[in-house]
Amino acid sequence: MTTPAIETEGLSKRYGETVALERLDLSVSRGEVFGFLGPNGAGKSTTINLLLNYAKPTEGTASVLGYDPWNEVVECHRRVGILPDRYDTYDGLSARRHLQLVRDTKRATDDPEALLERVGLADAVDQPAGEFSQGMEQRLALAMSLVGEPDLLVLDEPFTGLDPHGVALVRDVVAAEAERGATVFFSSHVLGQVQVVCDRVGILHRGRLVDVGSLADLRSKLDLGDDATVEDVFVDLTADSVRSGEGVR
Numbered sequence: 633m634t635t636p637a638i639e640t641e642g643l644s645k646r647y648g649e650t651v652a653l654e655r656l657d658l659s660v661s662r663g664e665v666f667g668f669l670g671p672n673g674a675g676k677s678t679t680i681n682l683l684l685n686y687a688k689p690t691e692g693t694a695s696v697l698g699y700d701p702w703n704e705v706v707e708c709h710r711r712v713g714i715l716p717d718r719y720d721t722y723d724g725l726s727a728r729r730h731l732q733l734v735r736d737t738k739r740a741t742d743d744p745e746a747l748l749e750r751v752g753l754a755d756a757v758d759q760p761a762g763e764f765s766q767g768m769e770q771r772l773a774l775a776m777s778l779v780g781e782p783d784l785l786v787l788d789e790p791f792t793g794l795d796p797h798g799v800a801l802v803r804d805v806v807a808a809e810a811e812r813g814a815t816v817f818f819s820s821h822v823l824g825q826v827q828v829v830c831d832r833v834g835i836l837h838r839g840r841l842v843d844v845g846s847l848a849d850l851r852s853k854l855d856l857g858d859d860a861t862v863e864d865v866f867v868d869l870t871a872d873s874v875r876s877g878e879g880v881r
């Protein structure tokens with residue numbers, strides 16, 4: 633039997649008194665497009681950081697593509713494409729050079745120009761990244777995540793800083809990667825786009841996974857109508873955070 637792309641059991645993270653993630657049990661199947669949602673401060677980036685070995689858990693276990701993310705980091709990262717929450721480009725290096733560096737690290741053979749064309753940066757291949765706008769940086773980071781045809785893409789807020797063309801591009805890239813057979817796990821506040829591309833969503837609230845399922849599952853579970861959106865589901869499950877001022881920071 634194939635292992636899930638992502639599996640966690642009791643995964644928890646505390647920062648001093650702050651409980652950032654509380655006993656997360658989650659399974660994401662191979663080939664799934666999974667949206668990870670929640671108000672500001674819910675624990676989404678914390679979860680992603682744990683899965684990518686950018687942080688260590690206080691308790692619990694996880695497997696990523698069948699690897700232990702903390703003890704088999706190199707093997708794991710070679711098969712994962714990562715778009716981090718914030719990516720600082722090297723100002724003096726061109727877009728092409730950024731992709732070559734990732735390609736070398738992953739021992740992949742991708743053509744940097746083809747990847748840059750795919751994210752709409754064909755005209756900026758040899759431009760230093762220090763001259764890039766925020767949206768161009770985000771496109772470059774997306775191209776970097778695609779190097780080596782990863783089995784799993786982990787995208788933290790992939791729509792950040794993008795114009796409507798960029799948003800549509802990310803949506804198309806996610807769909808194309810899923811079509812290729814990759815698993816896509818991403819966090820986002822752009823719920824309209826989430827609704828279009830995700831097979832299932834998980835909603836995190838105050839560090840706890842409050843629900844998970846397809847939009848149809850969640851609509852019927854919450855007794856919302858057939859035309860309820862992901863936004864309606866989100867608001868229903870996290871309403872108290874809006875009242876307390878959380879989620880609107």
Ligand SMILES: Nc1ncnc2c1ncn2[C@@H]1O[C@H](COP(=O)(O)OP(=O)(O)OP(=O)(O)O)[C@@H](O)[C@H]1O
Pocket residue numbers: 647650651652670671672673674675676677678679
């Ligand atoms: N390095 C850290 N040190 C202390 N507290 C942290 C740290 N990282 C996150 N936290 C806290 O953990 C909680 C979860 O934060 P996290 O960044 O995971 O939320 P998020 O769901 O990604 O939010 P957003 O939508 O705003 O990006 C918050 O209360 C945050 O203040």
